[in-house]
Amino acid sequence: xxxxxxxxxxxxxxxxxxxxxxxxxxxxxxxxxxxxxxxxxxxxxxxxxxxxxxxxxxxxxxxxxxxxxxxxxxxxxxxxxxxxxxxxxxxxxxxxxxxxxxxxxxxxxxxxxxxxxxxxxxxxxxxxxxxxxxxxxxxxxxxxxxxxxxxxxxxxxxxxxxxxxxxxxxxxxxxxxxxxxxxxxxxxxxxxxxxxxxxxxxxxxxxxxxxxxxxxxxxxxxxxxxxxxxxxxxxxxxxxxxxxxxxxxxxx
Amino acid sequence: xxxxxxxxxxxxxxxxxxxxxxxxxxxxxxxxxxxxxxxxxxxxxxxxxxxxxxxxxxxxxxxxxxxxxxxxxxxxxxxxxxxxxxxxxxxxxxxxxxxxxxxxxxxxxxxxxxxxxxxxxxxxxxxxxxxxxxxxxxxxxxxxxxxxxxxxxxxxxxxxxxxxxxxxxxxxxxxxxxxxxxxxxxxxxxxxxxxxxxxxxxxxxxxxxxxxxxxxxxxxxxxxxxxxxxxxxxxxxxxxxxxxxxxxxxxxxxxxxxxxxxxxxxxxxxxxxxxxxxxxxxxxxxxxxxxxxxxxxxxxxxxxxxxxxxxxxxxxxxxxxxxxxxxxxxxxxxxxx
Numbered sequence: 001x002x003x004x005x006x007x008x009x010x011x012x013x014x015x016x017x018x019x020x021x022x023x024x025x026x027x028x029x030x031x032x033x034x035x036x037x038x039x040x041x042x043x044x045x046x047x048x049x050x051x052x053x054x055x056x057x058x059x060x061x062x063x064x065x066x067x068x069x070x071x072x073x074x075x076x077x078x079x080x081x082x083x084x085x086x087x088x089x090x091x092x093x094x095x096x097x098x099x100x101x102x103x104x105x106x107x108x109x110x111x112x113x114x115x116x117x118x119x120x121x122x123x124x125x126x127x128x129x130x131x132x133x134x135x136x137x138x139x140x141x142x143x144x145x146x147x148x149x150x151x152x153x154x155x156x157x158x159x160x161x162x163x164x165x166x167x168x169x170x171x172x173x174x175x176x177x178x179x180x181x182x183x184x185x186x187x188x189x190x191x192x193x194x195x196x197x198x199x200x201x202x203x204x205x206x207x208x209x210x211x212x213x214x215x216x217x218x219x220x221x222x223x224x225x226x227x228x229x230x231x232x233x234x235x236x237x238x239x240x241x242x243x244x245x246x247x248x249x250x251x252x
Numbered sequence: 253x254x255x256x257x258x259x260x261x262x263x264x265x266x267x268x269x270x271x272x273x274x275x276x277x278x279x280x281x282x283x284x285x286x287x288x289x290x291x292x293x294x295x296x297x298x299x300x301x302x303x304x305x306x307x308x309x310x311x312x313x314x315x316x317x318x319x320x321x322x323x324x325x326x327x328x329x330x331x332x333x334x335x336x337x338x339x340x341x342x343x344x345x346x347x348x349x350x351x352x353x354x355x356x357x358x359x360x361x362x363x364x365x366x367x368x369x370x371x372x373x374x375x376x377x378x379x380x381x382x383x384x385x386x387x388x389x390x391x392x393x394x395x396x397x398x399x400x401x402x403x404x405x406x407x408x409x410x411x412x413x414x415x416x417x418x419x420x421x422x423x424x425x426x427x428x429x430x431x432x433x434x435x436x437x438x439x440x441x442x443x444x445x446x447x448x449x450x451x452x453x454x455x456x457x458x459x460x461x462x463x464x465x466x467x468x469x470x471x472x473x474x475x476x477x478x479x480x481x482x483x484x485x486x487x488x489x490x491x492x493x494x495x496x497x498x499x500x501x502x503x504x505x506x507x508x509x510x511x512x513x514x515x516x517x518x519x520x521x522x523x524x525x526x527x528x529x530x531x532x533x534x535x536x537x538x539x540x541x542x543x544x545x546x547x548x549x550x551x552x553x554x555x556x557x558x559x560x561x562x563x564x565x566x567x568x569x570x571x572x573x574x575x576x577x578x579x580x581x582x583x584x585x586x587x588x589x
Contacts, residue, residue, distance in 0.1 A: 050482055074485030081479035085343065088530035089472065097473050101485035106466035153484070 001026045002047060002157060002188060007056035009042050016042045018212045019056070024205065026061075026156075029179055029189045031199050031220070034209035035233055040192045041082065043209065044159050047190070048079045060157065074101035078150035082161040082192075084142075091137070091145045092130040095120055098152030113152075120151040124178065140171030147178065158182060160191040164198070176202045196237055200224055200248045208232055224248055265534045268527060272541035276325065279548040283321040284313065286552060288560045291317070315446075322454065323445040323509055324551040324565070325544040328516060330457040330506035332543025333464055333536055334499040335517025336524065340471045340532065341495045342402045348518035349503035351409045352496055355514075356416035357387025358507045362437045363423045367430040376437060377449050377508040384504030385497075387412055392493045402478075405496070440511035440566025442551055449509050456505040460498055461540055468532035471495065475530075513547065513566050515573025520546055522576075 002024040009017040017039045024030040032040045045051050047058055049065060058065045060076055068076070078098075087094060098120070099113035121127045124144040134142060143163065150158050160179070164172040172195075180202055183189045193199050199206060199220050206223040208215045215228040223229065224237050236251045285291045291299070295309045304314035331349060338347045349355065361383025362376050370376075394408035424431040436444065464471075470491055473481050481488050503517060520543040521535075528538045547565070550572070554563040 045479075048483060050479065069485075070482065070487055071485035074483060079479070079483035081477070081483070083477075084480060085475070085477040087472075087476055088525075090531075093472070093531055094476070097469070097476065097484060100469065100473050103469075107469045109469070 001061060002190070003057075003059050004043075004047070005057045005059075007043070007046055007058070008054065009039070009046050009051045010053040011042075011051075013053075016212050017046065017054075020209070020212070020214045022207050022214060022217060024157075024188055024190050026188050027183055027186045028204035029183045029191065029202055030205040030207065031191055031193045031203035032207050032209060033193060033199060033223075034215075038209045038232075039212040040209055041161050044079070044161055044190065044192060047157075047159060048073060048077050050079075071101050074153065074155075076155055077157040077159060078153040078155040079159040080146055080150055080161065080163060082165060084146060086135050086142065088133065088135060090131055090133055091126055091148075092117055092121065094134055094145055095130075095148045095152050098149040098154075101153065116152045116154060117148075120148040123151060124148045139166050140168065140174070143167060143171065143175060147175070151182075155187075157188040157190065160189070162192050162194070164193065164195070172198070196224060196248045196250055200246060221246065265528055269534065269538055269541070272538050272545070275545040276541050276548070279545040279552070280321050280325060283324065283548045283552045284317045287312075287317065287555050319445050319447055319450055320442050320551070321548060323442045323450050324548040326450070326454050326457045327442070327506040327510035327513060328520070328543035328545065328547030329461060329540040330502040330543075331510075331513060331516040331547070332520035332524070332539040333461050334502035334506070336521035336532075336536060336539040337464060337471065337495055337499040337502075338517070339521050340475050341492050341499070342405055343475055343477075344402065344406065345522065346518070347406065348515075349499065349507075350413070350514070350517070351406060352500060353387030353391045353409055353412045353416065354384040354500055354503040354507060355512045356413040356420070357383040357385070357390075358504065359383070359434075359438060359512060360387075360416045360420045360423075362434045363420045363430050366434045367423050367427040374449060376434075377453065380437065380511075381453070381504045381508040384507055385500055387416055388496060388500035388504075392496055396489070396493065402492075405492070436564070437511040439564040440513040440569070441554070441562075441564035442510060443562060443564075445509055453505040453508050457502060460502040460505070461536075464495075464498060464502075464536055467495070467498075468536055471532040471536075511566060514570050515576070516543060516547055516569060519573050519576050 005021045006019050007017055008015060008019050020043065032043060034040050042051055046054050065073060095117045096109050096113060099109055099116060100107065121130050124147050126141065126144050126148060129137065129141060134145060137145065163175050167175060176198060179189050179191065203220040206220050207217040208223050208228055210232040215232055216223055216226050229237055237248050238251055239246055239248050285296060289312055291309050291313060296313065299307065299310035299313045302310055304310055335348045338349060338352060339345055358380035361379040365376055365379040390412045391405060391408045394412065395405040470486065473484055473486050474488065474491055478488050521539055524535055524539045524542050528534050550568050551565045554565045554568045557563060
């Protein structure tokens with residue numbers, strides 16, 4: 001379980017996050033949602049201490065993460081930023097860098113590291129494309145390759161900043177389905193999502209933010225049905241039931 | 253099947269490296285044997301065994317061709333590896349040692365040295381190395397003060413280069429003798445190389461390349477982007493600044509005896525990437541080989557084209573480098589903005 005308490009974060013002296021506290025339960029998908037510029041990405045980056053000006057406590061299973069070196073932190077938490085380079089390397093070479101935190105100077109990847117790469121590529125379904133250059137993959141395949149890198153990192157927690165952005169609808173579902181499987185396998189998955197229907201369907205726990213504060217948190221249905229969602233986005237979520245369960249669409 | 257694919261690709265790249273080593277060997281032998289006076293292979297062998305004895309061939313070999321060939325090999329390897337590191341670290345394929353102030357810093361130091369009337373080879377070599385390092389430190393400090401992002405390093409480099417070049421031009425304008433004395437350095441070449449000037453730089457270049465070879469995974473992780481690299485536990489700013497300093501050391505040491513050889517640090521990494529790919533584990537050693545061979549062949553051509561007169565190697569390289577750069581720009585236009 002990751003917990004944050006009284007988290008403040010600033011960029012160039014301007015406070016973006018104003019003392020938020022939250023809990024992200026183990027083995028669940030937690031979603032941070034909120035309007036653009038509300039501090040979702042900053043909150044996510046704060047979890048891996050990537051915001052230079054921050055205060056408050058981030059703890060993983062009770063251990064304060066500020067006490068860890070970047071290398072130790074990378075063995076506990078994987079982070080997939082929203083914008084990523086398309087490096088001129090093969091898929092397997094990208095994925096092996098997930099093992100980077102486990103080696104010390106002069107870092108040379110070992111046999112067991114390559115075994116982890118094989119498993120991760122198999123898990124995301126990219127084994128056949130392992131020799132392919134990253135720049136020759138589709139957007140969905142690149143996303144899977146980066147997910148495989150995060151898996152090779154072998155962490156308890158995976159953070160994903162808008163993992164479905166730029167993906168077509170089929171790949172969006174595939175990405176979210178795989179995240180669900182990861183959570184079911186015991187990993188703590190924390191992601192930023194915008195799509196209300198996807199949040200309702202996939203999120204176990206939702207934190208709603210606005211202007212650097214948390215407005216509310218709870219199950220996806222609780223949060224989406226709350227008045228705070230209307231306040232935060234200025235829209236009206238509507239719900240309907242089908243044989244698949246509860247669905248949500250949004251009206252202005 | 254994956255293992256066999258992996259090993260076949262790996263062995264193909266290993267063969268490319270072997271070919272690179274062969275290219276360097278052939279270039280080195282040709283550079284030693286050909287020139288205003290040719291040395292045959294039997295003469296070469298005999299002179300190598302006998303040492304710098306009284307025969308003309310042995311004296312030419314030991315006092316002229318060997319230092320000159322070693323210099324071209326080392327300068328080529330140093331500048332090419334430096335360029336490859338800078339391009340990786342800044343994720344900018346158009347970057348080269350010049351972008352972090354190496355050439356401007358060395359140029360200013362040499363102009364100042366000459367303006368003060370110090371024309372000794374060792375003084376010019378030392379000044380150019382120190383100038384290159386100080387200029388790079390200025391760029392790194394500017395970048396550190398402003399978050400050390402890739403863009404600020406490039407912009408800092410442009411700004412520092414502009415300032416230093418302005419000072420150099422001022423010195424040259426005020427002391428015209430400095431322009432004449434430093435012209436060899438500014439054009440670049442190996443005609444004035446000797447053992448004492450080469451040795452300290454050779455140690456730095458060899459040590460620098462060995463250290464870079466141990467940091468190839470860090471280079472690749474850095475090229476994944478700042479956030480991804482940090483998420484993998486890399487101290488991005490420290491590593492970037494450390495690698496830039498290492499690149500400056502390699503280029504500064506090369507420039508100290510070879511002068512400003514434009515384009516080696518730019519075009520050789522490009523050629524190498526096209527042949528062996530971008531993964532640093534193979535790219536860096538191949539860059540070292542290709543750079544060494546390429547500069548040696550260019551120096552050989554500079555000696556032979558108008559023999560017994562010599563063209564400065566730097567001029568020949570710019571003749572080759574300019575059109576290549578234009579081709580590169582045109583080719584990039586089709587791929588990315």
